[in-house]
Each structure stands twice: as structure tokens, then as C-alpha cells.
Amino acid sequence: MSRAAALSRTWQPAALGVGTVVGAIVLTEVLIRAGLINRFIVPLPSEILAAFPRIVTEENVLSRFLLTVSEALSASVLVAIFGVAGGVLLHRFVLLRQATETWVAAIAAAPLVLIYPLYLVIFGRNATTIVMMGFTAGIAPTMLKTLEGLSGTRRVLINVGKSFNLTPAQQFWKILFPAALPTIFVGLRLGLIFALINIVGVEFLINFGGLGQLINELSERYDLAGTYAAIFFVVLVSVCIFVLTERLERWLRPGG
Amino acid sequence: MAVMSTPTRRTAARADAAPDKPILLVDGIVKRFDTPDGPLTAVDHVSFTVAAGEFVSVIGPSGCGKSTLFNIIGGLVDGYEGSVSVAGERVAGPHAAIGMIFQEESTFPWRTVIDNVAFPLELAGLPKAERYEKARHFVELVGLAGFERRYPAELSGGMRQRVSMARTLAASPKILLMDEPFAALDEQTRLLLGDKVLQIQQELEQTTLLITHNITEAVQLSDRVLVMTYRPGKLKRSVAIDLPRPRSSEIVSSEAFGHYVAQIWGDLREEASRGLIDDEQHKLRRSGET
Amino acid sequence: MAEAGRLIAAGAPPRRALVRPVMLLRVVIIVAVLVLWQLLAVSGLLYRDVVPSLPAIAAALYRTLSDPGFYLHLATTGYEIVVALLIGGVSGVVVGILLGASRLLSRAYESLLYYLGPTPKIIFFPVMIMWFGVGAGSKIAMGAVSCFFPIALNVAAGMRQIDPVLIRVGRSFRANSWQMVTKIYLPAMRYPVMNGLRIGLGVALIGTLLAETKLSNRGIGFLVIQAYSLFNMPQMYSLLIVLFVLSIGANALIGRFGGNRKGN
Numbered sequence: 001m002s003r004a005a006a007l008s009r010t011w012q013p014a015a016l017g018v019g020t021v022v023g024a025i026v027l028t029e030v031l032i033r034a035g036l037i038n039r040f041i042v043p044l045p046s047e048i049l050a051a052f053p054r055i056v057t058e059e060n061v062l063s064r065f066l067l068t069v070s071e072a073l074s075a076s077v078l079v080a081i082f083g084v085a086g087g088v089l090l091h092r093f094v095l096l097r098q099a100t101e102t103w104v105a106a107i108a109a110a111p112l113v114l115i116y117p118l119y120l121v122i123f124g125r126n127a128t129t130i131v132m133m134g135f136t137a138g139i140a141p142t143m144l145k146t147l148e149g150l151s152g153t154r155r156v157l158i159n160v161g162k163s164f165n166l167t168p169a170q171q172f173w174k175i176l177f178p179a180a181l182p183t184i185f186v187g188l189r190l191g192l193i194f195a196l197i198n199i200v201g202v203e204f205l206i207n208f209g210g211l212g213q214l215i216n217e218l219s220e221r222y223d224l225a226g227t228y229a230a231i232f233f234v235v236l237v238s239v240c241i242f243v244l245t246e247r248l249e250r251w252l253r254p255g256g
Numbered sequence: 257m258a259v260m261s262t263p264t265r266r267t268a269a270r271a272d273a274a275p276d277k278p279i280l281l282v283d284g285i286v287k288r289f290d291t292p293d294g295p296l297t298a299v300d301h302v303s304f305t306v307a308a309g310e311f312v313s314v315i316g317p318s319g320c321g322k323s324t325l326f327n328i329i330g331g332l333v334d335g336y337e338g339s340v341s342v343a344g345e346r347v348a349g350p351h352a353a354i355g356m357i358f359q360e361e362s363t364f365p366w367r368t369v370i371d372n373v374a375f376p377l378e379l380a381g382l383p384k385a386e387r388y389e390k391a392r393h394f395v396e397l398v399g400l401a402g403f404e405r406r407y408p409a410e411l412s413g414g415m416r417q418r419v420s421m422a423r424t425l426a427a428s429p430k431i432l433l434m435d436e437p438f439a440a441l442d443e444q445t446r447l448l449l450g451d452k453v454l455q456i457q458q459e460l461e462q463t464t465l466l467i468t469h470n471i472t473e474a475v476q477l478s479d480r481v482l483v484m485t486y487r488p489g490k491l492k493r494s495v496a497i498d499l500p501r502p503r504s505s506e507i508v509s510s511e512a513f514g515h516y517v518a519q520i521w522g523d524l525r526e527e528a529s530r531g532l533i534d535d536e537q538h539k540l541r542r543s544g545e546t
Numbered sequence: 547m548a549e550a551g552r553l554i555a556a557g558a559p560p561r562r563a564l565v566r567p568v569m570l571l572r573v574v575i576i577v578a579v580l581v582l583w584q585l586l587a588v589s590g591l592l593y594r595d596v597v598p599s600l601p602a603i604a605a606a607l608y609r610t611l612s613d614p615g616f617y618l619h620l621a622t623t624g625y626e627i628v629v630a631l632l633i634g635g636v637s638g639v640v641v642g643i644l645l646g647a648s649r650l651l652s653r654a655y656e657s658l659l660y661y662l663g664p665t666p667k668i669i670f671f672p673v674m675i676m677w678f679g680v681g682a683g684s685k686i687a688m689g690a691v692s693c694f695f696p697i698a699l700n701v702a703a704g705m706r707q708i709d710p711v712l713i714r715v716g717r718s719f720r721a722n723s724w725q726m727v728t729k730i731y732l733p734a735m736r737y738p739v740m741n742g743l744r745i746g747l748g749v750a751l752i753g754t755l756l757a758e759t760k761l762s763n764r765g766i767g768f769l770v771i772q773a774y775s776l777f778n779m780p781q782m783y784s785l786l787i788v789l790f791v792l793s794i795g796a797n798a799l800i801g802r803f804g805g806n807r808k809g810n
Contacts, residue, residue: 013653020654041676099571109744109797110790111752114767117759117774118782122596193664201666205760212669219672227672238665330718349720356718360711366733376719378729427719 043225051229059214059230065237068203068210071127072196075134079191083139084184087146091176097147108140116202130202130209137198138191145187149180185252189245196241200234211237278305279463280329280431284338287324298324299336300488306431306465311457313466313474314482315520317528319535321489322467323359326435329465330356342431355429359436363408363419370395370404372419376427394422397456414445418452425456432457432464438473450476451505458502471524475499475516476508483520486527486534493523595779606780607787616769623754623765626682630689630750635743637690638697642742643731645698646705656702663695667749668756675761685757685765692753693746700742704735740804744797751793 029045031037055061090097090104115136119129153176161175203212207220211234218226287299298321306312316322327333329340331350340347342354350356363372370391377387395404398418408416417437424432438446454477457464468474474481481495497516499507507513580600586592587599598606610616645652645659670691674684708731716730732739758767766789773782 013650016650017654017658021658095567095571098568099575106794106797109748110793111748111755113752114755114759114770114786114789117770118786120774121777121779121782122592197664197666201668201756204666204669204671205756212666215669215672224676231669231673234669235662235665239661242661242664332714332717350718352720354718356714358711358714358718360709362711362715364712364715364730364733366736375729379719379721379725 040224043228047225048228048232051223051225052233055214055218055226055229055233059218059226061211061214061233064210064214066210067127068200068212071130071199071203071209072134072192074131075138075195075199076188076192078131078135079138079142079195080188082135083142083187083191084146086139086143087150087184087187088172090143090147091150101144101147104140104143108144112136112140113198113201116205120206125206125208127209129206130199133202134195134199138195141194142184142187142191145190146180146184149183149187150176152183153179185249189249192245193242196238200238277307279308279343280306280465281341282325282329282338283341285325285328285340286337287321287328287333287335297488299328300490301338302484302489302491303338304482304491304494306463308430308463309461310480311464311466311478312480312482313468313478314484315468315471315474315524316484316489317486317524317531318469319531320484320486320527322469322484323435325489326356326433326467330354330433332356352427353430355424355427355432357417357420357424357432357434357437359439361413361416361440363416363423365408368405368407369400369411369419372408373422373426375423380427391422391426394426397425397459398422399452414441414449417441417449421453421456425460425462430463432462433467434464435467436469438470446470446473447476447505447508453477454503471517471520472508475513475520476503476505481516481520483523484527486530492527495520595777598780598783602780603783603787606778606784610781610784610788619765619769622682623758623767626685626754626758626765627689627747627750629682630686630754631693631743631747633686634690634693634750635697635746638694638742638746639701639732639739641694642698642701643705643727645702652702656699659695659698659702663699667692667753668760671757671760674757680761682764685754685762688757689750689754693750696745696749697742700738700745701735704738704742705731707738708734737804740800744800744804747796747800748793755789 025045028037028042032039032042032044090101113133116129116133119132123129123132157175157179158171161171166174199209200212203209204216205212207213207216211230215227215230215234218230282305283303285299285302286297289296289298300321302325304312314322314325324333328336329347331340331347331354334348342351345351345353347354364375367375370388373394374387374391377390382390392404395401398421400415400418400422403411403415408419411419417440421437438449441449450473453464456462457477464477466474466477475497478497481497483492483495484490485492495516499510499512499516583597584600587597587602595602641659645656667688671684671688674687674691678684678687712730712734713726716726721729755765755767755770758765759771762768766785770782770785770789773779773785
């Protein structure tokens with residue numbers, strides 16, 4: 001295949017994807033101006049675009065963003081500590097693992113976020129509820145991935161450790177844990193993503209916090225263009241964090 | 257260029273098919289591919305015919321383009337020069353008169369044996385009772401009676417290939433096209449399945465084109481063996497196998513059999529060693545690049 | 547459980563005997579949690595009813611399950627989820643098949659779905675309300691949008707792991723597109739599809755319930771937030787218990803039904 005042909009193979013599909021999105025936006029603008037779509041339900045894309053700078057300056061988007069991110073970080077730290085520790089514990093105490101692993105997996109699949117009214121009662125309508133919600137959402141996948149990483153260590157590596165007469169502690173820190181790190185990172189990333197999603201969601205639901213609350217406020221003020229703009233902004237932030245953590249994970253996992 | 261001999265006389269008279277009117281006509285097939293190393297000619301002006309009821313094998317070294325030929329005749333590949341005709345009709349896409357049996361495991365793992373075999377009949381819209389009855393006939397034909405309700409996972413590799421065979425036969429194709437169907441099986445199973453194939457072919461008077469790299473298999477089963485060269489694939493020689501019919505796997509021990517095998521191997525060895533050298537050079541080039 | 551086999555050294559008790567300690571530990575854990583709970587409830591350490599006593603929760607549970615009105619709410623939520631799964635599921639499968647079958651489409655649009663997937667969908671709720679009203683429509687829309695992404699992505703990936711020879715078999719028998727989809731594609735990827743549906747059910751549940759807590763006068767989500775606003779904690783706990791039992795049960799059912807094996 002010629003160099004040109006190979007190149008076109010790479011940017012043509014991306015162009016198609018981006019082109020379709022841009023085309024849809026332009027089409028929406030046209031249809032609304034023509035009166036075919038009700039502009040009180042779908043605001044003009046041009047208005048939404050215009051609302052962006054307004055939102056950024058008037059609504060303290062930066063400080064809201066920092067608030068949400070700090071909540072997410074706090075939750076992630078908690079998830080990292082307790083999730084990894086939990087996974088290690090389950091790996092160490094086989095009986096405990098056999099008894100509770102299915103429970104943890106079941107909880108991971110349940111709609112945990114529905115507990116937020118309970119947390120509202122226990123912790124009040126503040127950042128603690130939000131952080132706790134993020135922590136609750138992120139801990140199960142992290143625990144399970146840690147467990148998976150540790151128990152997935154190749155038999156031969158464990159035997160190498162045994163052949164050097166390592167103590168259990170040495171065996172853990174020098175062999176099991178390093179071998180499990182790639183999977184643990186995957187778990188941490190999953191935990192972060194889950195935590196973030198739930199945090200922004202709960203911010204929206206309880207009308208407190210950073211970016212999630214912004215969307216709720218704008219919608220209650222019937223600021224249509226502003227609401228749409230804020231939603232797009234939050235989606236953008238979420239995608240960026242997703243991509244960043246993906247890159248970070250790949251960088252930390254050479255040859256993984 | 258190919259040296260084509262006239263098809264041998266069939267022992268049973270076939271009054272319906274005129275001996276000089278072939279059911280499969282392959283005419284001047286040329287197939288080129290674009291590779292990172294430049295254009296590659298896989299098949300280079302291959303022409304031959306197959307008469308009704310004949311069993312023809314195409315044999316060649318790995319990389320000689322025989323699988324490409326298989327896909328072209330079966331209508332799964334286009335973009336080639338030349339033509340393929342079945343009973344006078346030009347082939348452009350999978351043809352109703354051609355049944356294909358692939359080299360890889362191809363049974364549907366989620367269907368029972370009988371449901372696998374009934375698949376073409378299901379596609380044709382036959383009612384349930386009718387297609388099960390027909391399918392059962394073919395299940396028995398390949399010697400799997402009693403296994404109708406089993407799943408492929410419960411069967412051996414050889415049995416699964418028999419299911420694939422029954423499935424293709426159930427569509428009653430005029431021409432059976434097989435691409436090394438026994439490649440994954442051990443030698444004894446091969447010989448026994450070869451017996452089965454012979455038996456079925458003789459019973460159904462099924463026109464068959466077999467692609468293979470196994471000389472024993474080719475001689476055991478065929479009326480004619482077409483030897484292909486290494487890339488670019490051309491027809492080197494057509495060898496008429498004048499062994500008596502009906503045959504069984506016992507034929508492998510006969511002297512005439514040994515003769516044919518030796519003759520074909522003589523042709524093939526040249527091509528196979530060319531392939532080996534080419535392979536090594538290719539690998540050296542590749543490792544030199546990276 | 548397979549770990550048990552590896553850990554049994556020569557001379558250790560046979561596997562059957564090891565089941566007992568696991569059961570015992572589970573019972574111990576459950577009993578310990580319940581006892582701690584009850585102690586916390588009657589200790590007065592926490593504000594009033596934040597941790598209600600076990601009998602109070604049990605009574606509330608009984609009241610909830612024997613109230614016919616509850617089942618109306620349950621039916622509303624159930625209906626919303628089923629319709630959401632249908633809409634999101636069918637569109638997800640269709641889009642997944644299209645993406646999986648065409649490398650061009652996949653390269654153009656699949657990353658879009660992949661990166662939009664892990665976003666908090668509930669923030670779209672105000673838009674859903676504007677488009678579909680305050681009734682069941684917006685909740686269904688919420689659920690459908692939530693489950694579309696994992697299902698589409700799973701089906702697309704599932705298409706690509708189908709053994710290519712099976713597709714060649716279908717083509718060699720000249721199956722038309724509908725036959726290819728129903729008789730080859732879908733059966734060949736039944737495990738990825740089932741897995742996608744399982745995940746889809748989970749997120750559709752979340753989307754629908756959260757929407758109900760935000761703005762609704764019917765459904766389980768509404769009941770939960772109502773219990774919160776009335777500070778009827780035993781009721782809230784009983785609702786959460788029912789909710790979790792049902793959702794974990796549904797998840798296990800699909801998991802069992804769809805098999806947990808990879809490939810094939």
C-alpha cells in the first residue's frame with residue numbers, strides 16, 4: 001500500500017466522525033431557525049456556544065471545577081487506601097475471600113448510588129456526602145481488581161520467590177505486589193472513573209458542590225442555553241479525565 | 257503453461273453428462289494482491305475443467321495460491337481476471353451449485369448436529385419436519401447417526417468436520433469444493449475420513465474439487481490431480497489417476513499408488529523447496545528492516 | 547472456589563469439608579453486622595433514627611411489602627426499565643452490529659461512544675424533561691441513554707471476535723443480511739451480548755431510579771426520596787433492601803442465563 005493510501009486510511013474515518021457531529025450541529029441550527037424544532041426545547045447551537053464564555057465568567061466555572069475535582073481526589077485517595085487494602089486482605093485470608101468475594105461482586109453490580117438520600121441524612125447536605133458517595137461507588141471495583149491482580153500472579157514467579165526463601169512479607173512486597181501493579185492501576189482508574197461519575201451525579205441531584213450543581217442551578221433558572229453549555233462542559237471535562245487517566249495508565253504500564 | 261490430459265473414462269456410464277461438456281470451467285484466472293512489499297501475483301493464468309462426477313484434486317506447496325483459487329471458485333473473492341463458470345453460468349459471488357467445505361472448524365457451536373446440517377435447508381425456507389428428515393439422511397451418510405442431538409463441543413475434530421461436510425452436502429450442490437478439510441486431523445483419521453469421502457462421492461456421484469497439500473490424500477481420492485507451482489501459482493501438470501474404482505483406503509499400499517505419489521512428489525518437491533528458500537529470504541529481509 | 551483445590555495439600559481434608567468453614571464465616575459475619583447494628587441503634591450515639599433498630603426495619607419491610615400501593619410503584623419502575631432496556635438495547639445492538647461489521651464506521655464513530663460512555667448521564671436529565679415531559683417518558687429516556695453505550699460497545703466488540711470462518715460459511719450458503727444477523731451474528735456473540743445486557747440493566751436501573759428521585763411522583767426512586775423528606779428512616783432502609791435484593795437478583799439471573807464463559 002502506498003504511503004498516501006495508508007495515511008488516508010487513518011484520517012478519513014476520523015474526519016467522517018467529526019464531520020458527522022459538526023454536520024448534525026449545523027443541521028440542528030438550520031432546523032431550529034426554520035421553526036421545525038421548537039427553540040424553547042432545543043436552544044440554538046449558536047446560543048449555546050455564546051453561553052460558554054458567559055458561564056465561565058459569571059458562574060465561577062474554575063472554582064466549581066476545582067471543587068468537583070478535589071471531591072473526586074479525596075474520594076480516590078480513600079478508594080485507593082481502602083480498596084487496595086481490602087483486596088490485599090481478601091487475598092491474604094483465603095477463607096475471607098471465599099466467603100465474601102461474591103458479595104463484593106454483587107454489591108459492585110447493584111445501584112449503590114441510590115444510597116445518597118441515606119448519606120444526606122447521615123452526613124448532611126455537604127461535601128462529605130459527596131465524597132462518601134464517590135468512595136462507596138469506587139471501592140468495589142478497586143478491591144476486585146486488586147484481588148484479581150494479586151491472585152493472577154504467575155505460579156512461576158511465586159516459585160522463584162520460594163526458591164530464594166523469602167519471608168511472606170518479602171514475598172508480598174517484592175513479588176506479588178509489583179506483579180499485580182498493572183492490574184491494580186486498572187482498578188484504581190476504574191475506581192476513579194466510577195467515583196467521578198457518581199460525584200458529579202450526586203452534586204446534580206442534591207444541588208450542592210461544583211459542576212454538577214451548576215447544571216442543576218442553570219436548569220432550575222430555565223437558562224436553556226446555559227444548561228446545555230454546562231452539560232457539554234461537564235461531558236468535556238469527564239472525557240478529558242478519562243483520556244488522561246488512560247494515557248497515565250499506559251505510561252505507568254510499560255509493555256503492559 | 258498447463259499440460260492438460262483428457263479426463264479418464266469413468267467406469268460407470270454417465271449418459272446424462274456429455275464427456276466433453278465440463279460442469280466446472282475455470283478460465284484464465286489471474287489474481288494479484290497489494291502487499292507492503294509490492295504487488296504479488298497469487299494465481300497466474302490458471303485454467304482447467306472438471307467433468308460431472310469427477311473427483312479432481314489441486315495440489316501445491318504452501319503459498320502457491322490454492323486457497324486463493326478456492327475462494328475465487330467459491331465466489332468469496334472478486335477482483336480477478338478470467339472467469340469461473342458452473343454448468344455454463346458465470347460465477348459472480350457464492351453460487352447455489354457450489355458447496356464449500358472450509359479448512360478451519362466451521363460448525364456452529366450453538367447448534368446441535370442436526371441443526372447444523374439442516375442450516376442450508378433452513379435458509380431455503382423448508383418447513384421444519386421436511387428439513388429435519390433431509391438433514392437426518394445426510395447425518396447418516398457421514399456416519400454420525402445417533403449424534404443428531406449432540407453439540408459440536410461434545411464431538412471430536414474428525415466428527416466435526418463430518419458435520420460440516422453433511423451440512424454442505426445437505427444443500428445438494430452440483431460441485432463440492434473442499435479446502436484441505438482434513439488438515440487439522442491426524443493421519444489415521446485422515447485415511448478413514450478419506451474412505452468416507454470416497455464412499456459418499458461414489459454414492460452421490462458428486463463432482464468434487466479438493467484443494468490439498470497432502471499427496472497421499474490427493475492420489476487416494478482423485479480421478480485427476482492438478483499440480484500447481486509455487487508463487488505465482490500456475491498449473492504445472494495434470495496427472496490422470498488410473499486406479500480402479502470403487503476404491504478404499506487399502507489402495508495406499510498398492511504399487512501403482514506408490515508410482516503416482518512418487519511422480520507427483522517429484523514435481524512438488526521442486527516447488528516446495530522454492531517456497532522454503534523464498535520464505536527464509538523474506539524473514540531475513542524482515543529482520544533486517546526492524 | 548477453584549482456589550480451594552489448589553490450596554489443598556496432601557493430607558488436608560477433602561473439599562467437601564472446606565465448605566463448612568466458609569458457610570460458618572458468612573453466618574458469623576452477618577450475625578456480627580446485625581449485632582453491631584442493633585447495638586448502634588439503641589446506643590443513642592447517632593441522631594435519632596439514622597440507624598433504626600432491627601425490629602423497626604423489619605416492621606417497615608413488612609409494611610412495605612404488604613402495601614398494595616408499593617407494588618404500583620414497583621410496576622411503574624419496572625415498566626420504565628423494561629421499555630428503557632428495549633429502546634436502548636435494540637438501538638445498541640443495531641449500532642453495535644453496524645460498527646462491528648464495518649471497519650470504516652468503527653474507526654469513525656466507535657471512539658465517540660467509548661469516550662462518551664463513562665460520563666454521568668443523569669446530568670442530561672433536565673434536557674430529557676424538556677424533550678419528554680415530567681412523566682415516565684423522561685425516566686425511560688434516561689434509562690435508555692444510559693444502557694445504549696455499554697450495549698453498543700459490547701456488541702461491536704462481540705462482532706469482531708466472531709470466528710471469521712462462521713461468516714464465510716454463511717456467505718457460502720448465500721444467506722441474506724437478515725439471516726446473517728439472526729442465524730449467525732447474534733448466536734455467535736451471545737455471550738458478549740448477554741454481558742452487555744447485564745451491564746446495561748445495571749446502568750438503566752441507575753439512570754431510571756436516579757431520575758425518579760429527582761423529579762417524579764411514582765416509582766421506587768420517588769418512594770426513597772419521599773421517605774427521606776419525611777425522615778421515615780425505617781421505610782427508607784426497607785425500600786433500599788428491596789431494591790438491592792431485586793437488582794442483585796436480576797443481575798445474577800442474566801449472568802446465569804447468559805453464561806459466564808468467554809469466547810465462543
